[in-house]
Amino acid sequence: MSRWPDFLLVGAPKCATGTIYELLGRSPGVFGAPKDLYFFGSDLATTQPRLSLAEYHAQFEAAPAGARLADSSVGYLCSERAAGEIHAAVPGARIVIALRNPLDAIPSLHRHCLYYGLEEIEDLGEALAAEADRAAGRRMPRRCAHPWMLLYTHVYRYAEQVQRYFDAFGRSSCHVVVYDDFRAEPDGTMDALRSFLELPAPEPEEAAADEPAPTELRVNRARRARSRRLSALLTDPPPLARRLVRRLTPQPLRRRVAEGVLAANTAGDAPPPVDPAVRAELAAAFAAEVESVSRLLGRDLGHWLTTPREAAGTAR
Numbered sequence: 001m002s003r004w005p006d007f008l009l010v011g012a013p014k015c016a017t018g019t020i021y022e023l024l025g026r027s028p029g030v031f032g033a034p035k036d037l038y039f040f041g042s043d044l045a046t047t048q049p050r051l052s053l054a055e056y057h058a059q060f061e062a063a064p065a066g067a068r069l070a071d072s073s074v075g076y077l078c079s080e081r082a083a084g085e086i087h088a089a090v091p092g093a094r095i096v097i098a099l100r101n102p103l104d105a106i107p108s109l110h111r112h113c114l115y116y117g118l119e120e121i122e123d124l125g126e127a128l129a130a131e132a133d134r135a136a137g138r139r140m141p142r143r144c145a146h147p148w149m150l151l152y153t154h155v156y157r158y159a160e161q162v163q164r165y166f167d168a169f170g171r172s173s174c175h176v177v178v179y180d181d182f183r184a185e186p187d188g189t190m191d192a193l194r195s196f197l198e199l200p201a202p203e204p205e206e207a208a209a210d211e212p213a214p215t216e217l218r219v220n221r222a223r224r225a226r227s228r229r230l231s232a233l234l235t236d237p238p239p240l241a242r243r244l245v246r247r248l249t250p251q252p253l254r255r256r257v258a259e260g261v262l263a264a265n266t267a268g269d270a271p272p273p274v275d276p277a278v279r280a281e282l283a284a285a286f287a288a289e290v291e292s293v294s295r296l297l298g299r300d301l302g303h304w305l306t307t308p309r310e311a312a313g314t315a316r
Contacts, residue, residue, distance in 0.1 A: 002057040005033070005069040007094040007197055008086060010165065011077035012156060013149070014108040015100035015179050021072040023190055026202035031063035032070040039071070040086050041079035045147040068199065075148060078155045083164040093173075094197055095165050099293070100179035101304040102156035103282050107274045109152060118144045125278045128152060153285065159292035166296075176297060 009021050018035065025032040038044060039056040051059075060069050076082040077097060086093060110127055113119035120141045121127040127150070133139040134150050149155065165174050175196040182189045194201060283305045294301045 003060055003063070003069055004090040005060070005071040005093060007068070007070055007096060008076065008090075009070070009072035009096040009098065010082065010086075011074035011097070012099060012105065012158070012161075013074040014105045014112060015074075015098040016177075016182050017072060017074050017098045020096070020098060020177060020182070020190075020193070021070070023202075024070060024193070024197070024199070027194060027199040028203065029064075029067050030070060030199060031060065031067040032072065033059040036073045036075075037071060038073050038075060040089075041073065041076050041082035042085065043081045044075045044079050047145050068197075075146070077161045077165075078148070078157070080164070083168040087168040091169075093169070095169050095174040096177065096193065096197075097162055097165060097174060098177045098179065098182075099158055099162075101301075102153075102158075102286050102289070103279055103304060105156055105179075106152045106282060109149065109155065113149055116145075117141075118146060118149055125275060125281075128278070128282075153282075156286075157289060159289060159296055162293070162296060178297075178299075178301075 009017055009024070011017060021032060021035060024030060037051060037056065037059060038046065038048065039051045042050075063069055076086070086095075106128075107124055110119065110124050114122065118141065119127060121130060130139050131151055131153060134147070135154075140147055140150070144150065162174075162176065175193060177189060177193060191201070287305055290301050290304050
């Protein structure tokens with residue numbers, strides 16, 4: 001019998017969603033589908049083939065009987081349709097929402113898009129200035145698997161996005177993880193999340209001396225591609241090549257090959273600092289938004305709007 005996910009991690013991007021999903025998958029009895037399937041969110045612009053209903057259910061076929069099923073796609077939060085589509089399919093699902101300071105998340109998403117060949121404007125300020133044109137379909141890269149990701153400020157308009165899930169599922173069926181909490185108290189944050197999902201704690205793991213503890217795991221570290229053209233071809237191959245590869249090779253093999261090529265195409269340079277003027281402009285643009293999110297969640301997130309130097313001074 002076909003089964004739907006019991007809980008969904010709906011985003012937003014670059015908010016430790018990959019790490020949180022990985023850690024949830026370590027709980028006994030949890031089976032997570034591959035990340036970023038994008039079965040829901042029919043309004044998200046993408047060049048990737050949409051999964052059919054049968055293909056989506058097939059992602060859970062290997063789950064043991066009685067396992068709790070999970071789905072995680074970072075675009076589900078900013079999608080205007082995903083909340084309603086998920087509720088129509090799985091009205092009893094539990095929803096996990098991850099949020100991070102937009103002033104930090106936007107530069108991180110920009111670097112992510114550069115690395116995967118989705119973006120071609122290297123300067124963050126210029127990329128932000130191009131949003132209006134891109135929303136109208138102009139100034140888009142020749143190959144861009146997920147054009148919605150390039151509307152950087154739209155992706156992080158949390159108040160309206162979170163409210164859609166509260167309205168669809170009810171506040172008690174949604175759990176919000178704030179990146180600040182996860183970074184400061186990862187164990188306690190994950191314990192609270194598992195309690196919400198009614199999941200047992202994972203079995204203790206013995207990590208090697210040079211490996212991070214499980215809650216220090218970082219997914220999608222900041223990286224630079226040696227060739228963005230190669231990255232773009234991997235993430236958005238020509239339709240004929242995509243059909244041939246999908247027909248001739250199994251999905252696990254495709255993933256391993258793509259990951260290997262991306263690793264070989266990676267340079268280890270540290271990301272450049274964000275221009276203080278650009279950060280100040282973002283702070284002004286998100287001031288009302290942060291106030292709205294603070295009211296919605298019942299906690300003061302005003303520190304998101306301070307610059308790193310201001311934050312350090314306040315901490316003292």
